[in-house]
Amino acid sequence: xxxIRPAAVVVLAAGEGTRMKSATPKVLHxxxxxxxxxxxxxxxxxxxxxxxxAVVGHAxxxxxxHLAEVAPDVRTAVQEQQNGTGHAVRMGLExxxxxxxxxxxxxxxxxxxxxxxxxxxxxxxxTADGNAVTVLTAEVPDxxxxxxxxxxxxxxxxxxxxxxxxxxxxxRAIREINSGVFAFDGQLLADALGKVRTDNSQxxxxxxxxxxxxxxxxxxxxxxxxxxxxxxxxxNNRVQLAEARRTLNDRLLTRAMLAGVTVVDPATTWVDVTxxxxxxxxxHPGTQLHGSTHLAEGAEVGPNSRLTDTRVGAGARVDNTVSxxxxxxxxxTVGPYAYLxxxxxxxxxxxxxxxxxxxxxxxxxxxxxxxxxYVGDATIGExxxxxxxxxxxxxxxxxxxxxxVGSHCKTGSDNMFVAPVTVGDGAxxxxxxxITKDVPPGSLAVAxxxxxxxxxxxxxxxxxxxxxxxxxxVSREAGTEG
Numbered sequence: 001x002x003x004i005r006p007a008a009v010v011v012l013a014a015g016e017g018t019r020m021k022s023a024t025p026k027v028l029h030x031x032x033x034x035x036x037x038x039x040x041x042x043x044x045x046x047x048x049x050x051x052x053x054a055v056v057g058h059a060x061x062x063x064x065x066h067l068a069e070v071a072p073d074v075r076t077a078v079q080e081q082q083n084g085t086g087h088a089v090r091m092g093l094e095x096x097x098x099x100x101x102x103x104x105x106x107x108x109x110x111x112x113x114x115x116x117x118x119x120x121x122x123x124x125x126x127t128a129d130g131n132a133v134t135v136l137t138a139e140v141p142d143x144x145x146x147x148x149x150x151x152x153x154x155x156x157x158x159x160x161x162x163x164x165x166x167x168x169x170x171x172r173a174i175r176e177i178n179s180g181v182f183a184f185d186g187q188l189l190a191d192a193l194g195k196v197r198t199d200n201s202q203x204x205x206x207x208x209x210x211x212x213x214x215x216x217x218x219x220x221x222x223x224x225x226x227x228x229x230x231x232x233x234x235x236n237n238r239v240q241l242a243e244a245r246r247t248l249n250d251r252l253l254t255r256a257m258l259a260g261v262t263v264v265d266p267a268t269t270w271v272d273v274t275x276x277x278x279x280x281x282x283x284h285p286g287t288q289l290h291g292s293t294h295l296a297e298g299a300e301v302g303p304n305s306r307l308t309d310t311r312v313g314a315g316a317r318v319d320n321t322v323s324x325x326x327x328x329x330x331x332x333t334v335g336p337y338a339y340l341x342x343x344x345x346x347x348x349x350x351x352x353x354x355x356x357x358x359x360x361x362x363x364x365x366x367x368x369x370x371x372x373x374y375v376g377d378a379t380i381g382e383x384x385x386x387x388x389x390x391x392x393x394x395x396x397x398x399x400x401x402x403x404x405v406g407s408h409c410k411t412g413s414d415n416m417f418v419a420p421v422t423v424g425d426g427a428x429x430x431x432x433x434x435i436t437k438d439v440p441p442g443s444l445a446v447a448x449x450x451x452x453x454x455x456x457x458x459x460x461x462x463x464x465x466x467x468x469x470x471x472x473x474v475s476r477e478a479g480t481e482g
Contacts, residue, residue: 004123007102007186009049010092013037013067013109014057014079019237025059026235027109028066031245032252033272033290036235037063039112039248041071042273046116047105047123053092054109055079084204085180086196093190100186103127106207108180110235112244113251118226119181125224126183132219133189133211135161136181138229146177147208149223158221161208176225179232182207183224188214248273256281261295264302278314296330310340313348326358329365347382361392364407376400377419381407387431390415406441 017026027037034042037054044052052071056063057079067074077095079088089106093099103123107114118136126134135158137149143164148171150160161178162171192210200206215221226232235241252273253266260279263269268285274292281295284302291309295301298315310323313330320336326344328334334352343360346352350363353370361375364382369375371388377400378392384405392403393416401419405411409423412431423429424441433447458468 004047004103004120004127006047006049006105006123006183007100008051008053008092008096009044009047009105009107010089011037011040011044011052011054011074011107011109012085012088012092013040013054013063014060014082014088015110016058016082017110017236020241021238025063027063029235029241031112031241032248032270033274034112035066035070036112037067037109038070039273040107040109040114041067041074043114043116043119044105044107045071047119049105050102051075051096051100053077053095055088055092057082057088083198084202085207086193086205086209089189089207090193090205093186093193099190102186104184104186104189106182106184108234111179111181111232112235113228113231113233113248114181115231118231122181122183122224125222129222130220131183131222132185132214134183134222134224135211136179136183136226136232137176137223138179138226138232139175140177140229141175143172143175143177148172148174149176149178150174151176151223156222158211158223159215161211176223177229177232178208179226180207180234181232184210185219188219192217269302305335341376378403378405378417380405381409381425383407384409385411387411387413387415387429389413390417393418 013027015026020026020029028035052074054067054074055077060078064076067076075095077091079091103126105119105123122134122136145164147161147163148167149158150162150171151157152159189210192213195213196205196209198205211221230247233244235244249270252271253263253269256277257263261277262282265285269283269287271289272291275289276294278297280298282300286304287302288306293307293310295312296314299312301307301312301318305318305321307323309325312318312328313332315331316328318328318334321334321338321340323340325342326340327346329346329348329350331348332346332350337355338352339357341359344358345362347363347365349366351368351370352358355372356369357374359376361378363380366383367380369386373386373390375392377394384407390411394400403417403419404422406423406425408426411429412433414432415429416434418434418436421435421438423439426442427439428444429435430446433445435445435447439445458471462468
């Protein structure tokens with residue numbers, strides 16, 4: 001076992017978060033594709049702890065259900081009454097059977113910018129310095145309102161955490177602050193938690209009191225400084241949530257750009273932590289990439305596109321498009337103003353054009369659906385052209401039905417394909433047709449009424465109208481009047 005592998009990580013996720021002014025528990029609010037607590041669990045998971053415990057309280061049924069989805073290996077401990085951070089940690093240890101041998105890391109469930117790298121550094125410092133407790137700290141531009149870290153001038157050990165309201169003028173000049181994230185010796189932590197008092201204004205058990213108890217007992221209290229103070233920022237309201245989203249998004253885009261992705265305008269491009277890229281991808285302004293979306297080498301997306309759980313093949317182009325759970329093949333083109341719904345699968349060099357919607361359909365290599373059409377519950381072969389304003393009529397009011405169009409077909413504009421129906425390879429359909437029967441390969445299907453012209457109808461039915469006068473003028477010019 002690694003020397004810095006913690007025996008346990010305890011995630012504090014019991015608070016209500018009233019300042020969020022929301023029916024959703026604070027730790028379940030999302031940014032960049034994960035909940036706040038989901039980000040914390042991901043960072044904690046990078047430590048590979050022997051035990052991972054989340055302490056829940058407010059709306060615990062919702063929070064516990066969410067935890068089971070995002071981190072199946074996490075245990076939950078219930079804090080029935082929110083009696084302070086010390087009490088919460090005590091509940092977490094009780095879920096593990098009491099005192100734990102080894103390092104126990106305590107993190108807050110509302111710090112989504114915290115990284116696994118920083119937690120590893122905290123655990124390593126804790127072990128290397130032989131501390132009873134190690135505080136994760138950060139130096140901030142403005143420490144107003146934060147607890148200050150007071151150190152011993154010679155050893156660098158932490159001698160106190162002084163709250164802002166209690167700090168002297170010289171202490172308020174300190175810019176190193178407490179993050180609320182700690183690494184403890186598990187046995188010493190359990191013992192000290194039993195000595196924490198509640199004779200304070202809130203009547204709660206404060207975890208920070210453990211530091212004083214351990215120091216008074218002669219144990220060393222140390223600190224590990226986070227490289228970026230923004231990592232320790234907790235989320236308490238929607239403004240801070242937006243600020244954290246911007247910070248994390250910038251971090252993700254920077255990582256992508258350094259890996260060979262061109263992001264034309266990072267300020268208007270938003271991505272989830274689960275999105276992946278290959279080299280030479282280009283992302284244009286106004287683009288949002290969510291879920292498991294993957295952009296392969298040389299793909300180009302945007303402007304103004306929103307892709308969720310979508311795979312875009314090498315060299316494909318997706319412009320002004322909304323896509324959900326779709327696959328865009330290599331060198332395919334989509335948009336502008338296209339809507340790819342779940343189950344859409346586009347082959348190599350396929351084309352989905354302007355104002356086209358697709359759903360649950362496989363569209364083969366080189367096939368084109370260029371204009372103003374709906375393709376739903378269909379299989380279309382290779383190098384077929386679907387005429388403008390075509391609709392695959394898949395729903396009879398009770399059930400969905402499938403349409404198959406073969407390869408190398410040419411279908412006319414304004415066609416209705418009434419499923420279930422099959423158009424064979426190499427077949428043609430005439431413009432304006434309603435296809436209700438199978439079309440054999442190589443056939444031409446014509447399914448429309450014969451045109452009939454009723455001459456003089458406008459003059460008889462709309463006398464004196466602008467249309468009648470226009471027709472009369474043409475007749476006069478042609479010398480046929482009278």
